[in-house]
Every structure is written in structure tokens, then in C-alpha cells.
Amino acid sequence: MQIPQLKKRLLRLKINGRWREDAIAEDALLVNYLRNVAGLTGVKTGCDGGECGACTILIDGKAVPSCIMLAVRCDGRCIETIEGLATQGRLSRLQRAFHEKLGTQCGFCTPGMVMAAEALLRCNPTPTDAEIRAALSGNLCRCTGYVKIIESVKAATGAVS
């Protein structure tokens, strides 16, 4: 039996501030492209598709689960992942808060959780508890009970010390 030939397309997109081009199978999921081709393994796979939010990234500033998005649909678009948040060794406000307030335990949901919170804070810098809960409702965590996740997001907004 022969290995079937995959149909590929040229994909040009901006990831964490840098443009790149890759030949990509038409059916390749964005999460697999980011992890296996672009080497961005901070983007996690926690489920069989669209259930857990661990793969959440930003596409043109909007939080999207990258496991139910085809890579070829991102041509010309601007992608941000957890790896792009810290600049020159300085953690982002959210990253620092999740670290210091223990918004992360095992850490597996953390990249997706932080990116979903990032999208929220960019359009709503002082969210209420209810708005934080709504924005993170697609991101599952099994360790924290979410208490310290909410505290972390609030700490990043300066709402708690």
C-alpha cells in the first residue's frame, strides 16, 4: 500500500510578530501546524477537539481554540501564542500574576487560560468577576478550582494587590 500524497498549500502568516511561510496540508489543523511546524509547543492539546481550551491562541487579537481551526484559513492573519507574551525576559502582567498568585498548578491549561484572559483584558481592562468567568468559561482547569485563576486575572488588572 502506498502512502497517499497530501495536497499542500503555501501559507503566509504572522506569528508572534514575525512573518513566515510554510507549505501546509489543506486539512492541517492550526494547533498541529503551530506545534509541529512552528515549534510552538506552549500551545497544548487537551481534548479531541474544541472541548478544553488548552490550545487557545489569539487570531487578530481574538481568542480562538486552535484545534478546530484549519491552518490554511489563517493566511495573511496575525497569530499570537503564549510564547509571544513575554518581551525580553519580562513576563506580561497576566503571566506574572498567574505565577505569583498560583493561577497555575500543573500548568497544562495555563497557556490557553492566559491567552483567553489576555484577549479579555485587551478589550476590557477592568472586568468584573462575572466578565472574567464568562471570558474563561471555555477553558478547563482540573487543579485550581479556578479560585486562584480569578485572583490572578484580577491581580493583573491591578484590582487586587
Next chain:
Amino acid sequence: MTAVDPIADGSHRRRGVPLIDGIEKVTGSARYTADLDHAGALVGRILRSPVSHGDIERLDVSKARAMEGVFAVITGDDCPHTYGVLPVAMNEYPLARERVRYRGEPIAAVAAIDAGTAERAIELIEFELRPLPAYYSSEEARAPGATLLHDNKPGNIEREVHHDFGDWQLGFANADLVREEKISCAEINHAQIEPHACLVDYNPTTGQLTVQTVSQVGYYLHLMLARCLEMDTSRIRIVKPFIGGGFGARVEVLNFEIITALLARAASGKVLMLLSREETFLTHRARPQTDVKIRVGMRRDGRITACACEVVQRGGAYAGYGIVTILYAGALLQGLYDIPALRYDGYRIYANLPPCGAMRGHGAVDTRHAFECLLDRMSRDLGLDPFAARRANLLHAPTRTLNDLMINSYGLPECLDRVEQASGWRKRIGKLPKGKGLGMACSHYVSGAAKPIHWTGEPHAVVNVRLDFDGGITALTGAADIGQGSSTMVAIVVSETLGVALDRVRVVSADSALTPKDNGAYSSRITFMVGNAAIDAAKTLKNILVDAAARKLEARPDDIEVIGETFRIGRGTQASLSFAEVVKIALVDRGAITVSGTFTCPPEAQGGRHKGGAVGSTMGFSYAAQVVEASVDEATGLVTVEKVWTALDCGCAINPLAVEGQIQGSVWMGMGQALSEETRYFEGLPAHASLLEYRMPTIVESPPIEVHIVESHDPHGPFGAKEASEGALGGFAPALVNAIANAIGIDLDELPVTPDRVMEALIQRRRQARLAKTLKAAT
């Protein structure tokens, strides 16, 4: 004068510190198994049984093997050895031989050039299975004449336990009130967010096998790989990457780990096995469906006179941890309250479902739920406050329970006081608006099993601490940090014992080529055992450093005062040495230093002499009390948890931030089991095998959880510490069910309290009320 170092005075302990590996986690640079460099690795896939019970009549892999891009195809023929966790109960093959016993059991596996090729090869495997009768409940499996899953286990009973302590018949006779309840709890799953994965590299030239996997106990895997692959243990290396949660799912060796190793050797290379979420659910090993029948005798003042409890666990198709789980369920009825007489009957049943195993609160949770619900109902019958009923039955440390469990510290009274006050219980109970209620319950858990499963005579924990020319201190521990923060705990106790800055200490964890063997991340043993071993090692190193400083300062070691990282002669003299200077002196003639510290549980901690008496034994129990405020919507049956107050006695909070996080996480996990989590099977086919269908609470349903840390300073714990991550879990479900009873006057006997179950209870109450009315009218 040198300023007092913040570590040396223990202030880190008071404040708490972020995880030492937290930066990697928040920046996405933490590498979990699926993230490891797997360049050149083949992809593994598993063929699973489509039937629940059947004999394998034919299995033909020739077409798959002949396929281009396929490097290995293996079946049960490739491994004639069973594996398992208990030496007396290993009845499972990595790949089924002759018979399959649950839907989803691995039959064959493929390693191929890529995922697509591996999946097509799986489809080319031909097999015929002759179906056998299959059983999906304990009742069906135990019925007379049922086909046996395992020929040596009549009645499909894996293990029966019958324990008698004290005169329970007399106890019941002396009671003012005896009440019995039947309570059942659904099977649940760990559902850690990281799906199962492993990367195995077999080097055919050297015969070395390197395994990177999600295991909580690399040591067990090490032993089982040697057994199943017939390899010398010295040729195997187990390395733990970052792990995305465990909760018990990864304590046992899992079939896919052995399968991947078999594939790697058959293919003479590297194989990456990433299980889907569905397969991760199928691998299971979680909390079994449990039926509890419990009877308690009580005097009018709330004092318990006797308890009789029968537990039936539907264990799934293979032994796994089953014997331990059914023993825990009885043993941990003790240790929380003073129960003068106890009868326990436990039955662990085989059924044609994925095997159950250990899950957070192992064995104790469902019986604790039943006990605490019953205690509440009895205190209501007697007109007692639920807190008073608990306070009437407190233990007094130090003591030993009827079943010979050792209790050296007991912070439960303070836990009760704290949550009673914080929740405003006295002012609010019985005064909340309609549909709202308060409930409370207590729970406890072991700080490590005092008797390890593999009894070798070695210490219970060993930690090495290294010091080299660079002044860096490296703690080497086999203990697996799976997100609970155990490596951070080791760093804190080492830095504090030595009096050095926390960031001078790095921790290398769980790599069998580098770190001393550890019994692993289970039964909340790491803080107590590994913490003590780390203190022991750090003390030895400190003595070496003090001796070195004494030589240089021409003083006696006793005269050396160590303040933070400064060594000096005490009282009035100016001569002092920096840490770097002392390290240089200490290394003269001997070079780099490695010291070893150990911890051993003494024999008196290892449980009673009765059969199964080792299970439940521990050096110290954590204690917890909690109050849950809930509301019930009588139109929809929806239960909402408004707030939780929890107090936990962890002896001493070595890292309060992590302790708080562990308590919140365990309470919340108890909430999932209580509210919505449940695995469901349709003729053995899981109907819950995704994170949408397996309903764990989202952030929207998750309430504030207020934590009160109680420190009873255990005489044997490291700095007085005990466990903090399992003790509070078991109290949530009964506190919630008690709160629902308080809110709507209905006692629910099934977990989880899903809207359909609540509605059914409400409808039944309405029916009974109508019936009573009709009867009254008729008479």
C-alpha cells in the same frame, strides 16, 4: 551585624512562595511529554476491543505488517507477562491474550512512519471475537451462574474484606437511636487536562531503553517494564517531563506505557504514543461506582456507640489497585472520630468495564460521604446541631484507633471552630430564605501510606543533596512533581534547613539515572516522607559546612553561628566567612559533596496485625471541616454552590500558597463528583469519553472557596507538616447533600446530585404528599 536572612527565620513559610517551575509554566516553555523533541520518532496507535467480553478466536496482523511505512505490529503474543500494581494481583496483560474483558481493551498496536499510516495499518488488522456474557453492574456480575471474568475468582469477587473491631452488637444495643442508609456514588474519572502520552527510545546497539512518560510513580513503571520486556532494570531509564496533572490516574503502570516500550523495541527505535481524550478516559483507573449500606448507633447526646458498614465497589475488568481501594474504604472509617465498635464488610467486584484504580482520596471518599450524610440525619433526628454531633465524638491525640492507626496530631476541633465561625453558622442555620441551605461535614486523609507496596527494607524516602564549586545546591529526588508543588516544597525545606537563599537551591526530580528511587506521588506521601528526608540530607550538609568554617576560623564547630549565608564565631568576635568562602574550604581534599538523607516510618506506624491492616496506616492524618452554602431551584432541580468555607489541619504549611491551592483544588474536585461528574456506559461503550460529556464544573459554576489553614504541628512531620491535598475532598459531597437537605428538606441518596435526580426526588415528595392527603381524606 548581618541582617537576618528571610529564609532562615522561616518567613517564606509564612508568606508562601510561587512554584520554582512556575515561570516555565506561564511562558509556555515547560515541556510536557507531547512537547518533547520527537524528531525521527515513529507514531504508535492501538487497536482496541469493540466488544465487552469475548474470546479472541482469530487475530491476523499480516496485512498491517506488510504495509509500507509500518515498522512494528505487536499483539498479546509479544508479551506473555502480566503487569499490575500489587504483586499478589497482577492479572492484566498489556495487550489482551486469548480473551478481552472490556470494550476498549488493547488487542494490538502499530508503530508507523506517521499517524495516518499507523491508523490505516490498524484498520488492516483482522480479528474475530466470540462474544461472552458481559456484566455492567456489581449486581449482574455477582448473580449466581454469571460467567467468570477470571477463573480463579468465584462470584466475580476480586476481594472480600470482613473486619470486626470492638463489640458492635453491644454498641447498637446501647444506642438511643440506630439508623441505616443506603447511599450510592457514581463512578468518576480523574480527567487531568493532559491526555496520556509517552515517548520511548530503544537503542538496539546498546540495548538501552529510555522512557519519558506521564507517570506519577516512575519506579513502578521501571519494575513492570523490566518484567514485561524481560530486561535488566539497569538498562532502563525513566525520565519524568512536566506532567499535566495526575490525581491518581498515573500511579499505576498503564497499558499504553508498556505497549509503547514493546513497540519501540520491536521497531528498534523511538516511538511516540499520544492517546486521544477518549482513549485517556478508557485507560481510566479512577474512583469506582460504589454502593454503601451504613448503620450507626448513637446516644441522645450524639455519642456514637457503633457503626456497621457494607461497601460494594464495581471495580472493572482487572485487579489494578482494587484490593487497596476496598481496604481503604473500611480502614478510613476510623481515624476521624472516636468510634468504639465497628463492623466492615467490603466487596470488590469484577465487571466488564475499564478497570478502576486510585483517585484523590483513594477509597475513603464514598464511605466518608455516606457516613457524614448519616451523621447529619441522625443529629437532626435527635435535635442536635451537626457541629455538636461531631464534637461529641472527637479523638484525643496521641492515640491509636481500634484498627491500630497511629494518631499523633489532631487539629479537627480547631477546624470545626474555624468554619463554624467563618460561615456564620450559628446565626444563619435555619434562617436562610426558601431554597437556600447550609451543610457541613468533616474528612481526613493519610500523609503517605506507612507501608509501601513493594517492601524492600529500604527507607521510605531518600533525597540526595549536592554541593559543588559553584556554590549551587542541587536536591535530587525521585519524587514526581505533577503540579502539586512538591519540588518547591523540597527547595524550601533544604534552603531553610541550610539557611541559604531559596534560589541557591535547584531541584532535579524523577530521573532514574540521576535521582534516588522514590515510591512516587501517591497517598500524599511526598511532603511528609520526602520532606523529612530532604531535611535530613540538608542537616548533614550543614554540619559539613559548619565543620569547614570551624577549621578556617580555628574554633570548635559548636561555637560557629550561622546566620543566613554567613558563618561566624558567636558572641562578640568579628571573624566571619561568606557562604562562598565556606564552600571553598569544605571542598578542599574531598571535592564535590553529595550527601544522602532518609526517612523511615517506624514499625509502630505501619498498621495493625489483622489481614489488610497495613492499608490506612500512616504517620499522620490531615483533618478537614467544611461548610457549604447551596441553593436549589425547585423548578429545574439545579443545585448551585454559592460558597464554601474549608479548614484543613496540615500540621504546618511549609508553603501556604501551595497549601491553599491544593485545598481549593481538592474541595473543587469533591464538588465535581458531588454536582455533575459521572461516567456512563452503554453496553460497555463509554458515553462520557470527552470533556463535554464528562461534566466537570467550569469556571462559571465554581464558587469562592475560603480556606483556613490549621497548624497542629505534628511531632514527626517535616517542620510539623502533614498532607494538604486530599484531606478536604471527602467532606464536600456530604456537606453539599446536607445543605440540600437543609434547603429543601430532601435527603438525596445518590451522587452526583444532577438536576434529574433532584427533580425525581421533588416529584416523589409531591406524589407522597398527594397520596397522604388522599389517604387522610379517605379515613
